[in-house]
Amino acid sequence: MLQYQIPLLYLAGCCYLAAVLGYLGNLRLASRRLAGIALTLVACGWLAQSGSLLLRWQAAGFLPVTNLFSTQFFFSWSLALTYLYFDLRYRIGAAGLFVMFVNLLLIASILPRDPAIPALIPSLDTPLFTLHIIFSFTGYAMFTMAFSIGVLYLWQQARPTRQLPDLVLLRKLNEEAVFLGFCLFSACMLFGAIWAYIAWGYYFSWNIKSVWSFIVWLFYAGMCHAKFVRRWQGRGYAILSILGFAVVLFTYLGIGLLLESNHPLD
Amino acid sequence: MTPRPSFSKRLWSLCCSLKLAIVLASGATFLAMAGSLVMHFNPNVFGAIDQLTLIDWWQTRGAAHLRLSWWLTLFATLVLLLGINTLCCFIDWLGKIRARWRKLGEYLIHLGCVLVLGAYIWGSFSGFRHDSVPLYLNQPYPIGGLPGHYLRLDHFEPRLSETGRPLDMRSRVTLLRGDQQLAATEISINHPLLWRGLVVVPVSFGRDVRGFRFFQPQRGTLDLATGSRVDFDSGSRLTVETFYPDAMLRGDRVIKRGNRLGEPAMLLRLEQPGQAEWRGWYFLRGPLPYPLVSAGIRIRPTQPLFRVYSVLTINYDPGSRLALAGGILIISGIIIALASFYRKRRCGDHPDIR
Ligand code: HEM
Numbered sequence: 001m002l003q004y005q006i007p008l009l010y011l012a013g014c015c016y017l018a019a020v021l022g023y024l025g026n027l028r029l030a031s032r033r034l035a036g037i038a039l040t041l042v043a044c045g046w047l048a049q050s051g052s053l054l055l056r057w058q059a060a061g062f063l064p065v066t067n068l069f070s071t072q073f074f075f076s077w078s079l080a081l082t083y084l085y086f087d088l089r090y091r092i093g094a095a096g097l098f099v100m101f102v103n104l105l106l107i108a109s110i111l112p113r114d115p116a117i118p119a120l121i122p123s124l125d126t127p128l129f130t131l132h133i134i135f136s137f138t139g140y141a142m143f144t145m146a147f148s149i150g151v152l153y154l155w156q157q158a159r160p161t162r163q164l165p166d167l168v169l170l171r172k173l174n175e176e177a178v179f180l181g182f183c184l185f186s187a188c189m190l191f192g193a194i195w196a197y198i199a200w201g202y203y204f205s206w207n208i209k210s211v212w213s214f215i216v217w218l219f220y221a222g223m224c225h226a227k228f229v230r231r232w233q234g235r236g237y238a239i240l241s242i243l244g245f246a247v248v249l250f251t252y253l254g255i256g257l258l259l260e261s262n263h264p265l266d
Numbered sequence: 267m268t269p270r271p272s273f274s275k276r277l278w279s280l281c282c283s284l285k286l287a288i289v290l291a292s293g294a295t296f297l298a299m300a301g302s303l304v305m306h307f308n309p310n311v312f313g314a315i316d317q318l319t320l321i322d323w324w325q326t327r328g329a330a331h332l333r334l335s336w337w338l339t340l341f342a343t344l345v346l347l348l349g350i351n352t353l354c355c356f357i358d359w360l361g362k363i364r365a366r367w368r369k370l371g372e373y374l375i376h377l378g379c380v381l382v383l384g385a386y387i388w389g390s391f392s393g394f395r396h397d398s399v400p401l402y403l404n405q406p407y408p409i410g411g412l413p414g415h416y417l418r419l420d421h422f423e424p425r426l427s428e429t430g431r432p433l434d435m436r437s438r439v440t441l442l443r444g445d446q447q448l449a450a451t452e453i454s455i456n457h458p459l460l461w462r463g464l465v466v467v468p469v470s471f472g473r474d475v476r477g478f479r480f481f482q483p484q485r486g487t488l489d490l491a492t493g494s495r496v497d498f499d500s501g502s503r504l505t506v507e508t509f510y511p512d513a514m515l516r517g518d519r520v521i522k523r524g525n526r527l528g529e530p531a532m533l534l535r536l537e538q539p540g541q542a543e544w545r546g547w548y549f550l551r552g553p554l555p556y557p558l559v560s561a562g563i564r565i566r567p568t569q570p571l572f573r574v575y576s577v578l579t580i581n582y583d584p585g586s587r588l589a590l591a592g593g594i595l596i597i598s599g600i601i602i603a604l605a606s607f608y609r610k611r612r613c614g615d616h617p618d619i620r
Contacts, residue, residue, distance in 0.1 A: 122434050122455040179607060183600045190593045198458050201467045201581035203589060206315045211302040215295055222291040225284055
């Protein structure tokens with residue numbers, strides 16, 4: 001069955017590409033039907049990607065999230081799920097363009113690479129690690145959503161268009177994405193800390209990856225408060241969401257690729 | 267004109283101020299960003315930071331390299347102030363709980379953060395970390411920092427893959443206070459021994475040379491290690507006072523170079539009836555010392571005797587359970603805050619503007 005993982009991933013990639021085109025069309029034509037089709041395509045893509053993920057999970061015997069291929073795969077899967085949640089709940093239509101574009105980049109960058117699942121090293125063989133990763137990437141996905149909405153907020157302010165949700169809704173969505181991301185990321189930190197304690201004997205490490213995870217958490221905790229301060233509402237919040245995403249990107253990719261850490265990427 | 271609030275009132279409202287929290291958190295965030303890079307690029311100063319508690323590290327390394335470590339003091343101060351700020355905010359809410367009980371989730375998160383921070387400070391001051399301690403079978407190891415407590419390795423078994431790669435190590439250990447057994451368990455990767463803030467985790471294992479096996483013509487083999495004593499038929503007695511796996515002669519003294527097998531040597535004592543005692547070094551790669559030959563002792567070294575040991579990290583953090591309680595409080599608070607967030611959304615509520 002594992003041989004279907006790549007065709008399913010290609011299918012997901014094609015659906016996401018078509019959805020992005022659909023949202024682009026929606027942005028020009030303001031067609032509700034096109035937005036509906038794009039949403040259906042995202043849902044189909046996500047189902048295909050879930051199928052591929054399940055096959056990989058079943059073949060490995062553990063959730064495969066231990067190398068760059070697998071984490072990007074999982075990040076993309078979480079991002080599509082996050083987007084589905086927002087679109088199904090708020091019908092944000094063309095506002096999905098940006099986040100689905102990021103998703104497309106993620107998928108496109110893994111498709112040409114080797115999908116082999118590396119053997120699980122013993123210290124990662126615990127449900128605490130799995131939970132740590134699940135909450136980390138679902139949190140990152142929310143922060144990516146907040147980033148896309150932040151960009152759209154600035155866009156909507158600079159060149160108002162009726163195809164995008166209004167500023168009030170965008171602000172609400174941004175705050176919700178940040179709050180949900182903070183909640184998920186807190187769970188990631190808790191499980192990570194318990195795991196570190198039983199694996200290394202301390203729950204907080206001063207290595208660069210852990211310090212930056214703490215920075216991400218503190219940054220978004222700060223954002224959860226900034227929405228109560230008038231000066232940071234709306235535009236300020238959108239800018240913070242974009243900055244926050246840069247911090248997330250550095251924590252996820254920058255440290256693994258640019259610096260050596262105990263969380264290396266292949 | 268409204269009277270100006272008293273100094274203590276103004277101080278309290280500063281302590282509970284949300285803006286202050288944002289300033290402190292931003293300061294801490296920027297410092298940690300820059301500081302993390304300083305740490306990463308100076309492993310000679312920061313490399314061992316996780317092997318000690320923060321206070322021990324500061325006393326041994328940090329204070330000696332202030333040019334690289336000053337930011338950590340400032341970061342700790344900001345986080346501490348943020349903790350105090352959060353605590354004040356929580357106490358302020360407690361005072362208004364009748365009117366603001368709906369914020370229970372949010373304030374449980376705050377209390378949880380205060381507990382985790384308090385626990386970390388407690389652990390840094392009162393805890394200790396013994397990193398990578400070699401533990402030999404049945405040799406109780408006194409745990410420095412917990413007087414009267416010992417750790418004993420009862421059984422050890424490495425798990426290797428088919429290619430011989432180490433996979434895991436299973437150590438059966440017993441924690442003792444004097445003769446009293448406090449805890450006993452088999453530890454392996456992700457399965458530590460936990461006892462009241464003490465955590466023992468496996469790190470690796472190794473083997474060292476504890477002695478040598480000798481061949482004796484017509485008598486078979488003889489194992490000699492430090493402390494061995496052999497009585498021969500002729501009435502002479504040979505005692506091994508010291509064994510060095512790798513020794514060298516410096517001047518007229520023999521010194522130990524290391525624990526790996528190199529130039530093994532034994533300090534021997536030979537007692538013979540009616541003769542003066544002889545004491546001297548025997549370098550195993552060289553000839554047998556003459557006094558042994560003349561006493562009729564014929565032995566030839568054949569192979570080293572290895573002793574396996576388990577390498578364990580023994581950490582003690584009295585605040586760890588408080589930190590866990592704080593973490594659980596944060597997650598419980600988050601679940602409640604999530605529920606109230608969506609309830610507010612349903613009612614079309616927006617965050618208040620301060
Ligand atoms: C590390 C420290 C802190 C963390 C992790 C934290 C976390 C949070 C979170 C997650 C929320 C919920 C936000 C939302 O509803 O979207 C919140 C709300 C809040 N926090 Fe904090 N906080 C911290 C420190 C502080 C401090 C120091 C203050 C002191 C002023 C403070 C004051 C508040 C207030 C007033 C609210 C709003 C409650 C409401 O909805 O009325 N927080 N905090």
